[in-house]
Amino acid sequence: MTSITYGGNTYPLDKDQSVLDCLVGHGAPVPFSCRSGVCQTCLMRAVRGVPPEDSQRGLKDSLKLQNYFLACVCHPTNDLEAALPQDVVKSLPATVTALEPLNSEIMHVSLECHAPLEYRAGQFINLFREPTLGRSYSLASVPQHDEHLHLHVRRLPQGKVSGWIHEHLRIGQTVEIRGPSGDCFYVPGRPEQELVLIGTGSGLAPLYGILRDALQRGHSGPIRLFHGSRNRAGLYLTDRLRELAREYPNFDYVPCVSGEEPAPGLAAGRAHEIAFMEIPDFKDKRLFLCGHPEMVSAAKRRAFLAGAAMKDIYADPFNVNAAP
């Protein structure tokens, strides 16, 4: 008989019973609605064992790859250990190996994990200043190529964690991180598809990771990166990105400034508006949107209305919560 492990308990799965019915029957707080595999309310992740393909139908590729599944239509033939999406993250210590300003407000932070961390460029980790005070930062590093984790942290005025990172964190110091989380990353496959990356501010962090991941995995379709900031001083990694654009003919980099007359080589306007001007049709294109939450939600909607499939839109709004 197949068994399902959840929250430290193992339950036998009755014949014809779904993982959802089994867990809910034992009082597990798994949310559900349609119970037929369409609404995606009952999303879970297999942390041990592989979920049947049937239970992954309709999910985004980046979720499938991480063994997410729909519990209500999951009838596994092998044992599974399942967790709710928010319960999966691991906690581990990491030591700061580099701190370098990328511009006047954004700091490159490099971390060496004390145990191997499996992640994808573009996912994020939570970094803790104190046990109950942590914030999310996206991974700009590519695990196959960069030895350490790379973050780009933008300093916010009175930012409890970002301010501390900029002012107090030192090389050699050890911090607690949790993760990785998130489904905004490059999934290999369809190498000829056009990729459009749009980011504002430190939203470049995940995009820089995703971009290099895609290039290194041999993505052959056009890749266009629109990075925006109010002024020129807010842009960063411009030389490195121009270098990549010279090296890879399929990659095109468009730095944008919205609040001042653009210097030569920069586009005038908001990054997503420039992208939509240059790319009127998003049919069959894959999109990555990161940074300012309003930009992300506006761009998501516009790209969808301009023909992008919902499954091809990957997004990380950098929500700032003024919580503890």
Added chain:
Amino acid sequence: MTEKKLADWWNESHGSLYEKLGGEAAVNAAVDIFYRKVLADPRINRFFEGVDMEKQAAKQKAFLTMAFGGPHNYTGMDMRRGHAHLVKQGLNDVHFDAVMEHLGATMKELNVPDELIAQAAAIAESTRNDVLGR
């Protein structure tokens, strides 16, 4: 209708519609087209501008699966509950008609024969009172 599972009733009366339409593949083909029409319609888009477009899109898939006579476990009561917060925001027949319009137009765009469009429309229509909380 409220107590009896709508699904059972549909299976009895429209057993093969879902198969005729092409099953899950048909829903997948329709969902983005349908959701795009809904979001672009100023009469109703305010109801669908949830925080998470992706979750909203998955719910539209649930709607289409129902309308296409596909497998689901929603009851009339679920429809009442699921739309009650919208009724509070003023959801009425005008909005319902708009959704019906987009359902028809989506299926037309996918070259579904008129006769099957009419069947799907009848299924959706049968939920009117539950959706509008009457």
